[in-house]
Amino acid sequence: MTGLKMPLSKKKHKCKFCNNSFARENTLANHMCVRKRRYADKDRKPNRLGFKVYLRFFKLTTRSKKPKTVEDFIASQYYNDFVRFGRYLAELKPINTDAFVDYVIKNGVKLKDWTKEYVYDAYLKEHVIKEPADKALERTIVEMEKWAKQNNDCFRDFFRKANENEATFMIRSGRISPWVLYLSESGDELFKRLNEEHGKIIDESINPEDWEVIFEKRQDEVEFVASILDEAGI
Numbered sequence: 001m002t003g004l005k006m007p008l009s010k011k012k013h014k015c016k017f018c019n020n021s022f023a024r025e026n027t028l029a030n031h032m033c034v035r036k037r038r039y040a041d042k043d044r045k046p047n048r049l050g051f052k053v054y055l056r057f058f059k060l061t062t063r064s065k066k067p068k069t070v071e072d073f074i075a076s077q078y079y080n081d082f083v084r085f086g087r088y089l090a091e092l093k094p095i096n097t098d099a100f101v102d103y104v105i106k107n108g109v110k111l112k113d114w115t116k117e118y119v120y121d122a123y124l125k126e127h128v129i130k131e132p133a134d135k136a137l138e139r140t141i142v143e144m145e146k147w148a149k150q151n152n153d154c155f156r157d158f159f160r161k162a163n164e165n166e167a168t169f170m171i172r173s174g175r176i177s178p179w180v181l182y183l184s185e186s187g188d189e190l191f192k193r194l195n196e197e198h199g200k201i202i203d204e205s206i207n208p209e210d211w212e213v214i215f216e217k218r219q220d221e222v223e224f225v226a227s228i229l230d231e232a233g234i
């Protein structure tokens with residue numbers, strides 16, 4: 001029998017991913033191809049995130065009413081790029097993931113550049129300025145609480161006690177909003193502890209002059225944030 005090819009009609013078990021047919025069910029079960037592998041991976045976190053972004057991409061850029069499916073996704077020539085971006089999102093944990101995804105799509109950033117640092121930095125600058133003050137306040141306090149838990153300290157003492165490098169990094173990455181940094185009493189105490197290098201990093205990422213203008217224009221929000229911070233002893 002060796003060397004003889006099985007007639008096609010006897011190969012009854014077809015892989016729905018690559019259309020290859022096999023005589024035995026077991027062979028099909030053990031068979032693996034690129035799309036079958038992708039299908040098996042569909043519930044992993046980067047893949048799920050990648051698929052979500054893929055759906056959003058088509059929603060924002062095409063008029064098609066027919067929703068894309070997982071099958072469309074795994075057959076896409078951009079599959080690997082979307083999964084790579086999903087992995088990047090899972091690691092980066094952006095401030096407001098949905099807003100960041102919309103930012104790269106709506107600004108026409110090339111797919112291969114979605115994971116570049118300068119893209120997230122540009123998004124962050126814009127987002128931190130645009131977001132409502134109460135949202136900024138809420139998420140900053142969540143970050144301070146995380147810090148407090150890790151350091152067995154009280155969240156209200158973040159600016160007084162957090163390690164200078166860590167605090168600078170959290171401000172630079174937008175996790176501590178300028179709304180809280182500049183409008184709290186204890187924010188000044190952090191500035192007193194920082195060195196010139198830290199100050200430079202902060203100035204480059206948030207530009208204090210921009211914030212003077214923002215506070216000038218958004219007086220109601222300033223009063224609201226300042227009163228909450230005061231009450232919380234921050």
Ligand SMILES: [Zn+2]
Nearest residue numbers: 015017018033
């Ligand atoms: Zn296959």
